[in-house]
Amino acid sequence: MKKKTWKARIKKACTDAGTYRPFFDTVIDELASIMERRDMAVEAFEKAGGHVLVKHTNKNGSTNIEQNPALRLVNDLNRDSLAYWRDLGLTPAGLKRLNENLLRPEEKKTFADALADLGI
Secondary structure, X not given: OOHHHHHHHHHHXXXXXXXXXXXXXXXXXXXXXXXXXXXXXXXXXXXOOOOOEEEEEOOOOOEEEEEOHXXXXXXXXXXXXXXXXXXXXXXXXHHHHHHHHHHOOOOOOOHHHHHHHHXX
């Protein structure tokens, strides 16, 4: 999916969850970029055969079995994107944390606190 499509989808998800704020637009833009790169990495992984493990020959000529680098990239991008999803309130834990912060009533200052703030 293209970045523009991801951006619209993420913004709609934030709006539906009630967590969208205009100042999140830069975070949404970055998450859309990550998701676009993740989609390209998944496509490359699948085109290369989708093998989880691949043979790798090191500079000494030894052949070892290791995790496919394309799959590692997909996993890294998924991990990175999860932090953004969470910060935008689009995971259960992220939504709970945002709701608690947004719904927490502010403590009202007493007259003595107001005077202390004024230095009196």
